[in-house]
Amino acid sequence: MTIAFSKYHGLGNDFVLVDNRHQPDLILTAEQAVKWCDRNFGIGGDGVIFVLPGQQGTDYTMRILNSDGSEPEMCGNGIRCLAKFIAELETADGVPVAPPKAYTIHTLAGTITPTLQPDGQVTVDMGEPILMAGEIPTTLAAADERVISKSLTVAQQDWVVTCVSMGNPHCITFVDDADAIDLAAIGPKFEHHEVFPQRTNTEFIEVMSRDYLKMRVWERGAGATLACGTGACASLVAGVLTERCDRTATVELPGGPLKIEWSAIDNRVYMTGPAEKVFAGGME
Numbered sequence: 001m002t003i004a005f006s007k008y009h010g011l012g013n014d015f016v017l018v019d020n021r022h023q024p025d026l027i028l029t030a031e032q033a034v035k036w037c038d039r040n041f042g043i044g045g046d047g048v049i050f051v052l053p054g055q056q057g058t059d060y061t062m063r064i065l066n067s068d069g070s071e072p073e074m075c076g077n078g079i080r081c082l083a084k085f086i087a088e089l090e091t092a093d094g095v096p097v098a099p100p101k102a103y104t105i106h107t108l109a110g111t112i113t114p115t116l117q118p119d120g121q122v123t124v125d126m127g128e129p130i131l132m133a134g135e136i137p138t139t140l141a142a143a144d145e146r147v148i149s150k151s152l153t154v155a156q157q158d159w160v161v162t163c164v165s166m167g168n169p170h171c172i173t174f175v176d177d178a179d180a181i182d183l184a185a186i187g188p189k190f191e192h193h194e195v196f197p198q199r200t201n202t203e204f205i206e207v208m209s210r211d212y213l214k215m216r217v218w219e220r221g222a223g224a225t226l227a228c229g230t231g232a233c234a235s236l237v238a239g240v241l242t243e244r245c246d247r248t249a250t251v252e253l254p255g256g257p258l259k260i261e262w263s264a265i266d267n268r269v270y271m272t273g274p275a276e277k278v279f280a281g282g283m284e
């Protein structure tokens, strides 16, 4: 059977999008998703994203499989791509889509709301950051304590880390030179460290100014990627918690910049950035 797909990316964090609206179960297995994501033998991507019927009163449900087949709770760049994909599907169904247009999306991290903007960007209400160690999860502190500037030894080096969940776990470390980090060598050691029972995404952040952060990321289940939306949000939160940056900042990733705000009014994090369609096709 041939399954139709569309390929999108958000700042080079690339995904294969699948229309799964007609049934509640995923139409691909984790093994198929791994093959589809293969850059030599498949379509190529950091993950496969499925749009399913809404749950609990939401418009739609998003599920995602990382390129290693594991299922994360949320994906920031992916949900911007998903919003554009939904607009594509609705337009094909004859439903008019006029930005600004918001969709409520059920995810494993709760309800997330992306809004298509008239300029083509997508703003996402990413919800409130989760700061308690037990909920991130990490054993770096007691379950009901925050993990702010804690020492962690990884690969015989001492690091100072702050941990934040945006529905998925992030370990943030501030460094003098983000470009000097050997991601392929150190990233897996953070990802699989015993203090992260569900593994972790890791962000290496260089503070350029109070409103400009430079970030490189090693993603759980996907490795080094060109951008990570939840990671950019978590890093901004970590920057505020450690008094390194303002509540609104640009986070520069290898794939380009994201605008991030952690609102002092409602405690929610807002992310704005692009999402682009690359091509469409069919896969066995």
Ligand SMILES: N[C@@H](CCC[C@H](N)C(=O)O)C(=O)O
Pocket: 013, 066, 071, 072, 073, 074, 075, 076, 077, 078, 168, 169, 201, 219, 220, 221, 222, 225, 227, 228, 229, 230, 231
């Ligand atoms: N790239 C994504 C995050 C995707 C999930 C991540 N690899 C995980 O396992 O938590 C983003 O833009 O947020």
